[in-house]
Amino acid sequence: MxxxxxxxxxxxxxxxxxxxxxxxxxxxxxxxxxxxxxxxxxxxxxxxxxxEKKVRTATVNIQEIFRSYHKVAHAEGEINIERARVQKEQNQQAVKLRAMDQVLRELECSLQGLNNSDVRRQDLEREKGVRFHERERWKRQRAVALKASHADINRRMVARMEVLLEEIRSLVRLEAERMGFDLVFDIEGTGSSQVPFLLFARDAHDITPRIIKKLAESAPQGAQR
Incomplete structure (x- = not known):
């Protein structure tokens, strides 16, 4: 075994x-x-x-491109015209407000010229009270309307600028793909701490001038910077 x-x-x-x-x-x-x-x-x-494919990296300055984009200048011009219109209306309303204040001052002067036993005093005091409340109500309404006008202008401005930013981003993506880049970093882009996302990139190619040139080609005559 x-x-x-x-x-x-x-x-x-x-x-x-x-x-x-x-x-x-x-x-x-x-x-x-x-x-x-x-x-x-x-x-x-x-x-x-x-x-293994080497990652090709590019950088771009979106803020610089945005400032040079002819559509941005045109949009800002239209927004400024709208703001000027609102300001003109505000100035006109200020003239009306001064006129209402003048009426109140005249009523006050008339009351001061009357003694307490004058029969006209009661009517003048009633008119003064009505005029004063009318002025205050109109002033509040104008303040609300003015605030709403500015808010509407700001909302439309932000929406319009966002559309233009998306046009720039789309062109950046298109040109980066054409040039064979794998990554594109915005050198002006910052995080919540206001620190740029990109501090250094070896052999990164700056495509900002190319994007600015491409956008300028679509500008009408006389609008190119």
């Missing part, structure tokens, strides 16, 4: 060796084979590394 147990490992080894062939005994495997196998693996790794 002991002899049989001692023969089991040898039998198993022979069976495995027979299944694997001569390589299990080291037969037919030379040093050159091992070196060639190792060299093949290393060569494959080098080939994979060599095939």
């Amino acid at each position: 002991v002899a049989l147990n001692s023969r089991i490992p040898g039998i198993l080894f022979c069976g495995i060796a027979w299944a694997l062939g001569p390589e299990a005994y080291g037969e037919g495997v030379t040093v050159e084979d091992v070196e060639n196998s190792a060299g093949l693996g290393l060569g494959q790794k080098v080939a994979v590394i060599g095939e």
Whole structure:
């Protein structure tokens, strides 16, 4: 029984060796084979590394492009015209307010010229009260209307500028793809801490001049800067 147990490992080894062939005994495997196998693996790794595509990076200054875009200047001009119209209306309303104040001052002067027993005093005091409340109501209404006008102008301005920004972003994406860039960073872009996202980029290509030139090509005659 002991002899049989001692023969089991040898039998198993022979069976495995027979299944694997001569390589299990080291037969037919030379040093050159091992070196060639190792060299093949290393060569494959080098080939994979060599095939890895280098990431091409570009930078762009969106703020500079935005300031130079002819549509932005045109939009700002229209917004300024609208603000001037609101300011003109405000000035006209200020003239009306001064006229109402003048009426109140005249009523006050008339009251001061009457004694307490004068029968006209009650009517003048009533008229003064009516005029005063009318002035206050009109003043509040004008303040609300003026605030709403400015809010509407600001809302339309923000919406319009956002459209122009999207036009710029779309052109940046298109040109970056045409030029074969993988990443484009806005050098003026900042996070919540007001720190720029990009502080350094090796071999990054600045495509800002190209974008400005492309946008300028769409400007009407006389609008190019």
